Amino acid sequence: MLKIKEIDDSQAPLLDHLLELRTRLLRCILALGICFAVCMYFANDIFGFLVRPLTEAFPPGQGRLVYTKLYEAFFVELKVALFAAFFVSFPIIANQLWAFIAPGLYAKEKRAFLPFLVATPILFTTGAALAYYVVMPTAFHWFLGFEGERGGLKLEALPGTGDYLSLVMQFILAFGVSFLLPVLLLLLNRAGIVTRAQLAGARRYVIVGMTILAAVITPPDVVSQLMLLIPLLFLFEGSLLIMRFSESRAALETGTELEPIGSDAPTLP
Numbered sequence: 001m002l003k004i005k006e007i008d009d010s011q012a013p014l015l016d017h018l019l020e021l022r023t024r025l026l027r028c029i030l031a032l033g034i035c036f037a038v039c040m041y042f043a044n045d046i047f048g049f050l051v052r053p054l055t056e057a058f059p060p061g062q063g064r065l066v067y068t069k070l071y072e073a074f075f076v077e078l079k080v081a082l083f084a085a086f087f088v089s090f091p092i093i094a095n096q097l098w099a100f101i102a103p104g105l106y107a108k109e110k111r112a113f114l115p116f117l118v119a120t121p122i123l124f125t126t127g128a129a130l131a132y133y134v135v136m137p138t139a140f141h142w143f144l145g146f147e148g149e150r151g152g153l154k155l156e157a158l159p160g161t162g163d164y165l166s167l168v169m170q171f172i173l174a175f176g177v178s179f180l181l182p183v184l185l186l187l188l189n190r191a192g193i194v195t196r197a198q199l200a201g202a203r204r205y206v207i208v209g210m211t212i213l214a215a216v217i218t219p220p221d222v223v224s225q226l227m228l229l230i231p232l233l234f235l236f237e238g239s240l241l242i243m244r245f246s247e248s249r250a251a252l253e254t255g256t257e258l259e260p261i262g263s264d265a266p267t268l269p
Contacts, residue, residue, distance in 0.1 A: 013206075021100060024096040025096075028097075035088040036085035039080070049073065053132065057141045066159070067160055068160060069162075072162050079137070089122070090121070112190060124179060134227070138220065138223060143157070144157055175228060178228060178231075178232055181236060182236075185243075189243050196240055210236070214232065
């Protein structure tokens with residue numbers, strides 16, 4: 001009987017955690033649903049904002065969007081509303097997830113995670129803004145440069161609403177998520193999975209990996225790939241620099257000697 005009672009007592013905290021998790025998830029779904037309803041009302045305005053880089057890429061008064069399926073425009077509005085609702089409700093969703101995880105962390109661990117929680121939305125927004133204000137206009141101008149005549153026939157760009165929305169979402173998500181690279185690297189470093197010396201030593205392989213990543217997650221044009229690869233290289237080097245500052249501070253606290261700066265330099269074959 002005593003052993004059964006111990007099992008029941010051990011299950012009680014688990015049930016409490018599951019109930020709390022259900023409550024947090026329901027709040028996240030509710031927040032997403034409310035934001036979706038509001039964004040659905042403004043779906044035309046939001047889509048108009050997303051279309052602006054394409055409008056500016058066309059000569060004045062010549063650009064247009066088409067849809068070849070009767071239901072395509074409606075589903076585009078649904079996707080736009082859901083896409084915007086996720087961004088609007090993300091602070092609430094993140095807050096609920098943090099409220100569920102935080103009680104299980106020590107005060108030192110909470111302080112360690114706080115910079116990453118603050119940096120994540122900032123870096124994602126920076127990447128999305130770079131995609132919207134710089135990369136997309138540049139890429140669209142380059143794409144539209146193929147208009148003209150071929151064999152006596154007029155070659156004209158007639159982008160569809162669904163295809164254009166997919167392309168915009170691909171740009172924004174690719175750049176936003178890729179700009180979270182420092183958060184990933186610093187978390188791995190903080191957890192002791194990788195060290196600064198290991199990352200610096202594998203720099204050439206990291207560059208190859210980022211080149212492949214940029215080629216896969218961006219549209220198949222060199223301009224977009226380079227405009228993602230170059231910031232990723234700076235973010236990677238910046239992550240190594242932050243790791244070095246952290247190691248310097250830890251070395252001062254413990255009185256140990258820090259590894260020479262030259263260890264960060266790539267080795268020549």
